[in-house]
Amino acid sequence: MNTTLILQQFLNGLAIGSVYAIFALGYTLVFSILRVINFAHGAIFTLGAYFTYMLLGARFGFNGVFANLALPFSLPFPLALLVGALLSGLVGVVVERLAFRPLRTRGADPLLTLVSSLGVAVALVNLIQYLVGAEIYTYPPRVLGSLPAAVNFGTSTLPVPVRTVQIIIFAVSMVIVVLLTYLINGTKIGKALQAVSEDATTASLLGIDTDRLILFTFFLSGFLGGVAGTLVGLSVSINGPYFGISYGLKGLAVIVLGGLGDIPGAVLAGFLIGLVESFVPAQYVAYKDAVAFALLFAMLLFRPQGLLGRAVVQKV
Amino acid sequence: MNSFLLISMILAAMLALSLYLPLMAGQLSLASPGFYALGGYIAAVMSTKYFVVTGPFPVLYLLAEMAAAGAACGVLALVVGIPALRLRGIYLALATIAFVEILRVLSLNLEITGGAVGIFGIPQPFSDRGSYLWIAIPLLLLSMGFIYRLERIRTGRAFAAIREDELAAAAMGISPTFNKVLAFMLGAILAGVVGALSAHVLNTWNARQGTFDSSINYLAYVLIGGSRTFVGPVVGGMALTALPELLRALADVGGLPVWLAEFLRNGRLIIFGVLIALGTVFFPQGMVTPELLARLFGRRLRRAEQVASTQPVDHGAQRR
Numbered sequence: 001m002n003t004t005l006i007l008q009q010f011l012n013g014l015a016i017g018s019v020y021a022i023f024a025l026g027y028t029l030v031f032s033i034l035r036v037i038n039f040a041h042g043a044i045f046t047l048g049a050y051f052t053y054m055l056l057g058a059r060f061g062f063n064g065v066f067a068n069l070a071l072p073f074s075l076p077f078p079l080a081l082l083v084g085a086l087l088s089g090l091v092g093v094v095v096e097r098l099a100f101r102p103l104r105t106r107g108a109d110p111l112l113t114l115v116s117s118l119g120v121a122v123a124l125v126n127l128i129q130y131l132v133g134a135e136i137y138t139y140p141p142r143v144l145g146s147l148p149a150a151v152n153f154g155t156s157t158l159p160v161p162v163r164t165v166q167i168i169i170f171a172v173s174m175v176i177v178v179l180l181t182y183l184i185n186g187t188k189i190g191k192a193l194q195a196v197s198e199d200a201t202t203a204s205l206l207g208i209d210t211d212r213l214i215l216f217t218f219f220l221s222g223f224l225g226g227v228a229g230t231l232v233g234l235s236v237s238i239n240g241p242y243f244g245i246s247y248g249l250k251g252l253a254v255i256v257l258g259g260l261g262d263i264p265g266a267v268l269a270g271f272l273i274g275l276v277e278s279f280v281p282a283q284y285v286a287y288k289d290a291v292a293f294a295l296l297f298a299m300l301l302f303r304p305q306g307l308l309g310r311a312v313v314q315k316v
Numbered sequence: 317m318n319s320f321l322l323i324s325m326i327l328a329a330m331l332a333l334s335l336y337l338p339l340m341a342g343q344l345s346l347a348s349p350g351f352y353a354l355g356g357y358i359a360a361v362m363s364t365k366y367f368v369v370t371g372p373f374p375v376l377y378l379l380a381e382m383a384a385a386g387a388a389c390g391v392l393a394l395v396v397g398i399p400a401l402r403l404r405g406i407y408l409a410l411a412t413i414a415f416v417e418i419l420r421v422l423s424l425n426l427e428i429t430g431g432a433v434g435i436f437g438i439p440q441p442f443s444d445r446g447s448y449l450w451i452a453i454p455l456l457l458l459s460m461g462f463i464y465r466l467e468r469i470r471t472g473r474a475f476a477a478i479r480e481d482e483l484a485a486a487a488m489g490i491s492p493t494f495n496k497v498l499a500f501m502l503g504a505i506l507a508g509v510v511g512a513l514s515a516h517v518l519n520t521w522n523a524r525q526g527t528f529d530s531s532i533n534y535l536a537y538v539l540i541g542g543s544r545t546f547v548g549p550v551v552g553g554m555a556l557t558a559l560p561e562l563l564r565a566l567a568d569v570g571g572l573p574v575w576l577a578e579f580l581r582n583g584r585l586i587i588f589g590v591l592i593a594l595g596t597v598f599f600p601q602g603m604v605t606p607e608l609l610a611r612l613f614g615r616r617l618r619r620a621e622q623v624a625s626t627q628p629v630d631h632g633a634q635r636r
Contacts, residue, residue: 035406036406037406039532098593099593099596099597102597103596103597103600106597106600108596108600109600111344111539112539112596112600113596114409114532114535115532115535115536115539115540115592115596116592116593116596116597117593118532118535118536118592119536119589119590119591119592119593119594119595119596120589120590120593121589122585122586122588122589122592123585123586123587123588123589123590123593124589125589126583126585126586126588126589127583127586129585130579130582130583130586245528245529249413249417249528252410252413253414256407256410260406260407286421286424286425287421287425289417289421290417290418290421290422293413293414293415293417293418293421294414294418296410296411296414297400297411297414297415297418300400300403300407300410300411300414301399301400301402301403301411304403304407
């Protein structure tokens with residue numbers, strides 16, 4: 001493997017890793033507050049990609065209720081990404097209302113939310129299929145305007161071309177990570193989030209409106225899922241209503257690797273998995289999907305507290 | 317009702333039981349689809365490569381494959397279970413999801429499993445699918461009977477003790493590791509046996525059998541059916557397998573508006589998902605609870621309980 005290829009793979013790894021990171025942040029935010037996993041997150045990821053596709057003014061295919069329909073207007077990509085992600089955030093709020101709040105108010109076993117959120121995910125994925133069919137959707141070719149397809153990171157004699165899309169993905173993800181870090185550490189609502197994740201009962205005794213905060217967390221989580229879905233859709237394509245499932249699973253590997261509920265850990269683990277995957281040798285590329293899970297399995301056995309975590313003493 | 321649906325329902329009930337077994341010892345393992353897939357591959361490879369016969373496939377061979385699949389899954393469960401069962405709660409669930417995914421990627425890429433195409437033309441012991449009921453029904457009854465007995469002997473009691481409070485159970489001299497691994501192995505064996513049978517029923521086997529979705533489906537069977545008695549998973553597995561077909565059948569009932577019939581036919585999985593969500597919200601204990609069983613069947617049981625509960629009171633009266 002020569003230097004050019006290594007550099008190229010490294011940059012690809014950073015791009016895909018940054019998508020894993022922001023997607024996994026959506027899981028981890030919910031986990032840090034509620035100690036449960038939202039299985040509908042993968043479905044929201046898918047939905048986000050479709051929202052952006054629709055807002056770009058692109059036409060749907062021949063199947064489903066929305067066959068051959070398109071919006072009468074078309075938004076520029078940055079705006080479509082933002083509005084698509086906001087809509088995904090709203091879906092996150094709906095998921096909380098339908099699958100999480102009813103169980104929480106009844107004081108049911110938190111385990112049940114795995115199944116109720118799965119039910120919502122099944123409904124969402126099949127709703128997508130019902131509305132727009134199961135075909136592959138590719139974002140319109142001119143979506144990035146007049147930007148070149150690739151940028152050369154090397155010299156003219158030793159070119160290291162990297163797709164512009166990858167650079168955009170990396171940049172968008174980094175902006176989101178920075179904003180989120182500020183939101184959590186620098187604002188009042190972020191402090192409240194930290195307080196609830198530390199101890200929900202005490203936080204509510206101190207006058208923090210836990211229910212509203214949970215709703216906000218789900219909005220944020222859905223927003224992140226929507227952005228991640230759009231970025232993957234932009235980079236590859238929307239591979240049918242089920243394309244969120246494999247990312248949903250990888251996201252689980254990422255958050256465990258980072259330590260469940262650990263925000264910097266999730267970002268680090270996202271990059272780690274992205275990079276390791278992009279350096280899988282070509283002859284083993286079919287096993288690429290197993291890498292994240294092998295790491296997850298090993299991590300759980302040897303260091304269950306996550307990359308950055310500290311061991312917690314089991315209390316009786 | 318067609319016999320294929322009936323067989324699917326019975327297989328689903330047993331897969332739900334395979335998840336219920338580790339849950340008896342309080343362990344949320346989602347590894348069943350992995351063992352199910354492995355069992356199916358074992359049967360598929362054995363019957364297409366080694367047990368090549370002319371004419372109908374002997375039932376005895378099928379039973380031998382089921383036994384081999386169960387044994388192999390039991391051994392694998394022992395190897396995986398000892399390190400993995402040190403994990404608790406959601407961490408164990410995630411580790412078992414990782415296990416299922418690793419097996420899936422392996423089966424997609426190995427030569428012996430037929431890669432992405434899978435294995436075709438698995439020989440049939442019967443001329444019609446309905447005859448599989450002669451194996452499926454006894455197998456279900458056998459596993460239900462096994463669990464019924466298990467809950468009433470020392471090992472089952474140990475499982476229950478660990479489920480209630482692992483620390484207290486350990487203090488009473490019950491080995492948590494031994495019992496947790498045993499429960500995990502029993503579930504794996506059942507899933508493997510069902511996989512072997514299923515490979516023959518379906519006639520083909522590939523990497524789409526036993527994926528992450530099925531993990532969660534089985535969990536839905538158990539939790540919606542009811543996780544506090546083994547009847548719950550059986551009912552849940554059967555009901556949730558029949559539900560999409562029921563919706564489809566409903567669409568064919570005449571006199572419905574066209575859009576509604578169309579929605580029932582093509583959007584039935586949307587309804588299915590919503591019903592799963594609503595089912596968890598409205599029946600957090602599941603459809604079948606021990607109390608419900610006691611009310612339905614337990615007149616004798618209740619009388620026995622009354623006798624048991626009156627006796628201590630009598631003792632107290634005497635002492636006073």
